[in-house]
Amino acid sequence: MSKFxxxxxxxxxxxxLSRCDDANLGTLDVDKGIMQLIDMPRAVDLYARxxxxxxISGGSAANTIAVIAALGGKTAYVGKVKxxxxxxxxxxDLRAQGAVYETPLAPSDAADETGRCIVLVTxxxxxxxxxxxxxxxxxxxxxxxxxxxxxxxxxxxxxxxFDGPESHAAFAxxxxxxxxxxxxxxxxxxxxxxxxxxRDAFRQMIVDGVDVLFSNRVELLSMYETEDFxxxxxxxxxxxxxLACTHSEHGAHILSGGERWHAPADPVEIVDATGAGDAFAGxxxxxxxREYPLEVCGRMGCVAASEMISHIGARPEANLKExxxxxxxx
Amino acid sequence: MSKFxxxxxxxxxxxxLSRCDDANLGTLDVDKGIMQLIDMPRAVDLYARxxxxxxISGGSAANTIAVIAALGGKTAYVGKVKxxxxxxxxxxDLRAQGAVYETPLAPSDAADETGRCIVLVTxxxxxxxxxxxxxxxxxxxxxxxxxxxxxxxxxxxxxxxFDGPESHAAFAxxxxxxxxxxxxxxxxxxxxxxxxxxRDAFRQMIVDGVDVLFSNRVELLSMYETEDFxxxxxxxxxxxxxLACTHSEHGAHILSGGERWHAPADPVEIVDATGAGDAFAGxxxxxxxREYPLEVCGRMGCVAASEMISHIGARPEANLKExxxxxxxx
Numbered sequence: 001m002s003k004f005x006x007x008x009x010x011x012x013x014x015x016x017l018s019r020c021d022d023a024n025l026g027t028l029d030v031d032k033g034i035m036q037l038i039d040m041p042r043a044v045d046l047y048a049r050x051x052x053x054x055x056i057s058g059g060s061a062a063n064t065i066a067v068i069a070a071l072g073g074k075t076a077y078v079g080k081v082k083x084x085x086x087x088x089x090x091x092x093d094l095r096a097q098g099a100v101y102e103t104p105l106a107p108s109d110a111a112d113e114t115g116r117c118i119v120l121v122t123x124x125x126x127x128x129x130x131x132x133x134x135x136x137x138x139x140x141x142x143x144x145x146x147x148x149x150x151x152x153x154x155x156x157x158x159x160x161x162f163d164g165p166e167s168h169a170a171f172a173x174x175x176x177x178x179x180x181x182x183x184x185x186x187x188x189x190x191x192x193x194x195x196x197x198x199r200d201a202f203r204q205m206i207v208d209g210v211d212v213l214f215s216n217r218v219e220l221l222s223m224y225e226t227e228d229f230x231x232x233x234x235x236x237x238x239x240x241x242x243l244a245c246t247h248s249e250h251g252a253h254i255l256s257g258g259e260r261w262h263a264p265a266d267p268v269e270i271v272d273a274t275g276a277g278d279a280f281a282g283x284x285x286x287x288x289x290r291e292y293p294l295e296v297c298g299r300m301g302c303v304a305a306s307e308m309i310s311h312i313g314a315r316p317e318a319n320l321k322e323x324x325x326x327x328x329x330x
Numbered sequence: 331m332s333k334f335x336x337x338x339x340x341x342x343x344x345x346x347l348s349r350c351d352d353a354n355l356g357t358l359d360v361d362k363g364i365m366q367l368i369d370m371p372r373a374v375d376l377y378a379r380x381x382x383x384x385x386i387s388g389g390s391a392a393n394t395i396a397v398i399a400a401l402g403g404k405t406a407y408v409g410k411v412k413x414x415x416x417x418x419x420x421x422x423d424l425r426a427q428g429a430v431y432e433t434p435l436a437p438s439d440a441a442d443e444t445g446r447c448i449v450l451v452t453x454x455x456x457x458x459x460x461x462x463x464x465x466x467x468x469x470x471x472x473x474x475x476x477x478x479x480x481x482x483x484x485x486x487x488x489x490x491x492f493d494g495p496e497s498h499a500a501f502a503x504x505x506x507x508x509x510x511x512x513x514x515x516x517x518x519x520x521x522x523x524x525x526x527x528x529r530d531a532f533r534q535m536i537v538d539g540v541d542v543l544f545s546n547r548v549e550l551l552s553m554y555e556t557e558d559f560x561x562x563x564x565x566x567x568x569x570x571x572x573l574a575c576t577h578s579e580h581g582a583h584i585l586s587g588g589e590r591w592h593a594p595a596d597p598v599e600i601v602d603a604t605g606a607g608d609a610f611a612g613x614x615x616x617x618x619x620r621e622y623p624l625e626v627c628g629r630m631g632c633v634a635a636s637e638m639i640s641h642i643g644a645r646p647e648a649n650l651k652e653x654x655x656x657x658x659x660x
Contacts (some may be wrong), residue, residue, distance in 0.1 A: 018426075052396070052423040052645055055385035066382070085415040085443070093382040096348075113415070315382055 002183075003151035004100070005073040005289040009144070009174055010061025010158030011136045012079030012103070013115035014086045015274065017312055018053040020120035025128060030120055035129040035191045037163060038118075043132040046118055055086075056313035057093035058117055059136075060190060061158035063275045063314040067282025067304055069098040070316045073289065076100040076148055078174075079161075080139045083107055086114035087135075093315065103143050106135035125270030125309060133163065140166035141173045149177035153289050154212070156281065157205075159190030162198040175209055184241075186212035188281055189219040196222060206239050212288070213240040214281045217247045242288075244298060246280055246305070254298040263298030266306035266327070275314025279304040283320065300329055332513075333481040334430070335403040335619040339474070339504055340391025340488030341466045342409030342433070343445035344416045345604065347642055348383040350450035355458060360450055365459040365521045367493060368448075373462035376448055385416075386643035387423035388447055389466075390520060391488035393605045393644040397612025397634055399428040400646045403619065406430040406478055408504075409491075410469045413437055416444035417465075423645065433473050436465035455600030455639060463493065470496035471503045479507035483619050484542070486611070487535075489520030492528040505539055514571075516542035518611055519549040526552060536569050542618070543570040544611045547577045572618075574628060576610055576635070584628040593628030596636035596657070605644025609634040613650065630659055 025032055028049055038046065057066075065077045077094055081087030083105040094101045106112070115134035119127050139161065149155055155178045161167050178185050187202070187210045189195050195202060202223065206213060213236060217229055224232040229247075237243045237255035246252045251265040283304035287297040307318050324330040355362055358379055368376065387396075395407045407424055411417030413435040424431045436442070445464035449457050469491065479485055485508045491497050508515050517532070517540045519525050525532060532553065536543060543566060547559055554562040559577075567573045567585035576582045581595040613634035617627040637648050654660040 047422060050426065052387070052426045053419075054643065055419060057382070089383075089385060092377060096380065096382045313384065 002153045003074065004076050004148070004153065006065065006068050006154045006156050006285050007076045007078065007148055007152040008061035008065040008156040008158070009078040009170070010161050011059050011115060011133060012062060012081045012090055013059045013117050013131070013136060014090055015056050015058035015117050015119050015314060016047065016053045017056060017119045017121060017272065017274065018050045020050065020122055022122050025120060025122065028120070030128050030130060032122065032128045033126050034193055035131055035160070038130045038132055040132055043116070043118065043130070046130055050118065050120065054312065055089065056315060057090050058275070058314045059090070060160055060188065060278050061156055062094055063278035064156060064282040064285070065099050066094065066097045066315050067279050067320070068286045071283065071286045071320055073286045078103050078139070078143060080106055080136050080143060081114040082110050082112070082135045084114050086116060090114065102145070106138065110135055119274050121272045121274070121312070125273050127272060127274040137164040138166070139164060139170055141169045144170050144173045144177070146177040149174055149183060150181040152178070152183045154184040154186055154285055156285065157185070157187045159188055159194050159198065159202065162194065162201060168201060171205065175205070179209060184211040185209055186214065186285065188277070189215040189223055192218045192222045195219050199223065210240050212242045212244065214244050214277070216277060217245060220245050242294065244284055244301065246277060251302055252280065252298045254294045256294055261295040261298060263295060263302045266303045268306040268310045270309050272312045273309050275308045276305040278314060279308035279316065296329055299327070300324055303327060303329070332483045333404060334406050334478070334483065336395065336398050336484045336486050336615050337406045337408065337478055337482040338391035338395040338486040338488070339408040339500070340491050341389050341445060341463060342392060342411045342420055343389045343447050343461065343466060344420050345386050345388035345447045345449050345644060346377065346383045347386060347449045347451060347602065347604065348380045350380065350452055352452050355450060355452065358450070360458050360460060362452065362458045363456050364523055365461055365490070368460045368462050370462055373446065373448065373460070376460055380448065380450065384642065385419065386645060387420050388605070388644045389420070390490055390518065390608050391486055392424055393608035394486060394612040394615070395429050396424065396427045396645050397609050397650070398616045401613065401616045401650055403616045406482070408433050408469070408473060410436055410466045410473060411444040412440055412442070412465045414444050416446060420444065432475070436468065440465055449604050451602045451604070451642070455603050457602060457604040467494040468496070469494060469500055471499045474500050474503045474507070476507040479504055479513060480511040482508070482513045484514040484516055484615055486615065487515070487517045489518050489524050489528065489532065492524065492531060498531060501535070505535070509539060514541040515539055516544065516615065518544040518607070519553055522548045522552045525549050529553065540570050542572045542574065544574050544607070546607060547575060550575050572624065574614055574631065576607060581632055582610065582628045584624045586624055591625040591628060593625060593632045596633045598636040598640045600639050602642045603639050605638045606635040608644060609638035609646065626659055630654055633657060633659070
């Protein structure tokens with residue numbers, strides 16, 4: 001029996017969430033709705049110019065793992081923080097949620113700090129992310145514990161983590177270990193600009209061995225360089241066992257083995273969109289491991305995504321199982 | 331013309347807010363509804379045993395100053411943080427709210443860290459606070475800038491800050507400067523156990539020169555060592571120009587110059603009681619400086635308190651002036 005339902009690998013970071021008007025996004029030179037990588041001087045400058053903020057642990061794959069753990073799934077996470085206050089906050093929040101987190105800390109005298117994401121939330125609930133990677137960029141093959149991967153049913157790879165020098169080697173090692181021990185490999189495309197940066201490498205990884213692909217509509221269009229959503233869905237579905245593609249308020253499309261399902265979005269007032277996709281993937285994987293029908297996996301994903309966008313921050317707050325029960329999914 | 335409406339002096343700290351069942355409070359050996367001082371080993375142990383948390387800048391007087399600044403008042407704050415990540419978060423959030431904050435940082439090689447308060451929020455919205463003071467305990471007379479005090483209409487002293495070796499001298503210096511330049515002196519009793527620890531010193535300070543006294547019912551009973559609320563109110567009102575005493579869902583009593591008013595509480599669902607008293611004092615002082623009738627000062631205080639308990643964290647989120655207008659107070 002596997003020790004872990006899912007082992008996630010990604011960028012470990014703390015979110016710095018602040019409300020911001022659309023006009024101020026322009027003043028701050030922040031592009032709306034996407035993730036931009038920034039260096040430390042820009043992080044310091046931007047932080048000095050935003051309003052009061054809240055710090056809540058984040059990181060895309062870590063958010064996904066937190067959702068699975070909150071649902072009672074057995075999880076582990078791999079991602080690098082430093083031995084500093086933000087690093088301790090990140091580690092605490094993940095372990096307190098029930099995940100195993102054993103990645104060695106970057107030492108306190110490391111040049112970089114724990115990564116952080118300055119998230120500006122506009123009145124429409126959309127989030128614009130500005131990421132200082134810090135030490136999380138230095139995750140390498142040595143941080144991948146093959147025994148842990150061997151003990152997993154599914155590994156979950158965060159596309160964002162490709163923005164680092166040793167990340168390709170780390171992912172390759174994880175995939176190899178997963179394949180050797182019969183674990184499924186899942187990947188999220190993370191962000192359209194992330195796809196731009198790594199399209200060829202992602203494509204190779206997908207063709208070589210991704211079993212479950214998560215993306216949203218814009219990412220999938222970018223991945224397959226088409227404007228036609230149906231073309232992108234069809235092409236992707238031929239390359240992976242399971243495709244789960246979210247389409248914001250239109251819900252999610254699940255394609256597998258020539259079949260197709262649509263999961264409607266769970267209506268909710270958008271407070272903060274941060275983490276919606278992460279939550280979808282978390283609930284989907286939790287359900288997939290438990291062998292729920294793929295349509296139910298997708299519907300649970302949509303419910304978890306709605307819970308996430310109903311509050312500030314990208315970690316779950318409500319009892320997700322109760323929400324599933326209330327909708328007849330459990 | 332004074333440069334500052336209010337200069338606040340208090341414990342500078344970041345709140346670590348986590349949800350907790352009542353049963354778990356006992357397991358964690360935390361007393362409900364009060365503030366307990368803890369040392370670093372206890373802070374580390376307690377933190378390791380609580381659930382996922384959010385970090386939001388706090389500190390009682392700093393919360394009060396943040397409310398006044400959010401209302402457009404001119405403010406400065408005095409309180410010590412370290413040159414570490416939590417210290418930078420605290421400083422950012424206060425300055426981003428519009429307050430002047432110039433207290434020298436404790437150096438990065440100081441033995442203690444920036445203070446923090448582990449706040450456990452039970453399902454009833456009550457908060458149980460566990461405070462590691464860290465470097466904020468070392469605030470001393472040298473940190474009091476007499477020119478800044480001289481430029482203030484009111485100084486606001488946080489009772490909690492008496493838990494430190496040089497605090498009495500710092501407060502005495504601030505009071506002396508205030509009196510020399512015609513600034514009013516306000517004090518909050520902070521917490522019933524804080525009153526227990528410092529009753530004589532508080533009493534001396536009140537009799538010697540506190541103009542505006544903030545407290546809640548339990549603190550006032552402790553201060554005057556009586557079980558009779560009316561006796562405590564009467565006695566306190568004879569010792570200060572203005573007494574503003576909150577009484578949770580029963581609102582607040584304002585006594586001054588032989589007159590008395592009652593401000594009803596603004597009904598709200600309690601999400602997190604953290605900062606309710608701080609917000610009351612902030613709105614009250616903002617209104618007092620603008621010479622609103624004392625009853626209106628009290629009513630604005632109650633509205634601000636309700637806003638604060640309607641969300642997690644002790645810093646204002648809604649537009650308080652709009653709330654005042656909606657209730658015909660502006």
